[in-house]
Structures are given as C-alpha cells and as structure tokens.
Amino acid sequence: RLCWINQSSPESVSPSHSPTFWNYNRSVGDYAQSLRKFLYQPACRSQAPSAHKDETDLGSKQAAEEVWARITTSRAVMNHIDSWTAKLRNWINDTILVPLVKEIDSVNSQLRRMGCPELQIGEASISSLKQAAVMKASSIPTMNSIVQYLDITPNQEYLVDRIKELAHSGCMSSFRWNGGGDLKNRKWDTDLPTDCAILMHMFCTYLDSRLPPHPKYPDGKTFTSQHFSHTPDKPDVTKENLFCIHQSSTNPPHYQLIYQGHIYSLPKGRNNLFHTILMFLYIIKIKESGMLGRVNLGLSGVNILWIFED
Structure with missing residues (x-):
C-alpha cells in the first residue's frame, strides 16, 4: 500500500500522527477536539428548490423509526x-476530505516544480490527470490515488473547489444535500454533482483503497463494485448476499440500503445520505461482527465503527 507523506507538513514528523497520508488508526479521542469545536446542530434546510417537499420532522422521525x-x-x-450523524460527518471530513486537500496542494506544488504548470489538479482535465498519473507514477506515486477521488465530473475546477470548501468549513457546515456551491459567480446547477454525490463518491473511493485487490475488479473499485449502485442501474434484490447502498434518484439525491433481499429506504432529505451510510455501517457492526469481507471496520482496521460508541 502506498504511503502518502506530505513532506512539508509538521504532521508527517509528529509521533502522534500516523506516518501514512490516510490516518488509518484514529481513535475517538483524536476527534474529541474537533467534535467539541463543531457541536452538532441539525443542518439548516436548504433554500434550493426541490422536486419533493421535505416531510415534517415528526413524520420523518416516525418513518425512520419504522425503517x-x-x-x-x-x-x-x-x-x-x-450524535452518530455528527460523528460520521466529522469522520468523512477529517479522514478523507482534509487529507485529500492537503495532498492535492502538495502534488500541485510538485508538478509546478517539475515544470508542469499545465497539469494542476483543479484545472487540467481528468483524462490529462489520469495520463499524468501513469507517466509520473515513479516521481509522484500518490497522484493515481488522488485521481480516483476526482473521477466523478468533467468539471474539475468546480469539484476541487467544492471539496476544499467542504473540507475547510468545519464538520462540512457548507454541505447542501440537493445542491452545491457557487463558482466564480456561477450558481450551482444540475449539470454539476450534488454535495451528496461528491461525498458518496469520496466514501466509496476511500473504502476502495482500504479493501484488498480482487481479481474480479481489476480497476481497483472493490468496494464500489460490490456495495454501491446508482440509477439507471437497478440492484438485483433477488440476490440474497447483495449488500449495497443504491442511489435511486440523482436530483434530488436519494439513497436506499439493500440487505438480504430487502430495500430499506430512510426518509428523504438533508440527512438521507448520512443515515443510509450509518445503517450500512450499523449492520456491519451488529450483524457482520464489524467485518466487511476480510476487512475489519473497527479499531484494528478502518476504524469507523467508533462513531457508534457513546
């Protein structure tokens, strides 16, 4: 596995930090400070027009309880x-977004030093970046890993800008479930990915990097191929062993969980993505002994299941 080390960062030499770029073995204590800093508050309702009106909070809660x-x-x-939602948001921010932004900045600096200013992440096309990742694999080994996170929209300028905004806003306070951010006075529109779509892609790509390679998935998308699907594809619910998050609607985004031949559809709206991921992880914790295939999602592995601790 590649070690992603930001040479310019004091964290890379601090004994209290993991030497790897993705800080794999963080405990709940590592998050305590930022959790105190960003005390959870229910997200404000988005002002963006939505095709479906949110259910009332009470109705949503009752519907969620039933699921x-x-x-x-x-x-x-x-x-x-x-509380779990706040911790999950914090985990995504601290484990994926913030380190990714640091590594993007580091790689861009390296590319400039190597005389490739035209290859800046956030400016160059995704195809150019993929090609560069292959050509410069020996000098910038982390570039290929970064490119996987960016392969969601052709509009790289918007995507990188939005990832940075989400990472820097503290517990992703700028998150808009059915929209996104503005870029150079241009309002978000449906040709751009929603924040939900971006975060789901980040989550899947991160777990792709943590699951062992599988000969059935030579593209390296071991988690995504097995545990995520999106419309217009329809999951085959007759498959008993199918366990995946399915995006049933793009705009507005809506996610469902498929497990043991059943569809679990939590209430639509601003927390649907997080609550669906939480249910996915909760099932792994209580029904799969914390294991996703051969990978432990607990303390000795990915270390995400701490979010369910009091």
Missing part, C-alpha cells in the same frame, strides 16, 4: 442518530 425497527429492536438508535 430502523426492521434492522434492530434497540430503541437507542433514534436517541443517538443525531
């Missing part, structure tokens, strides 16, 4: 869902 009741008899879920 969760099919997974667990524990009443604790609804008491903790806000």
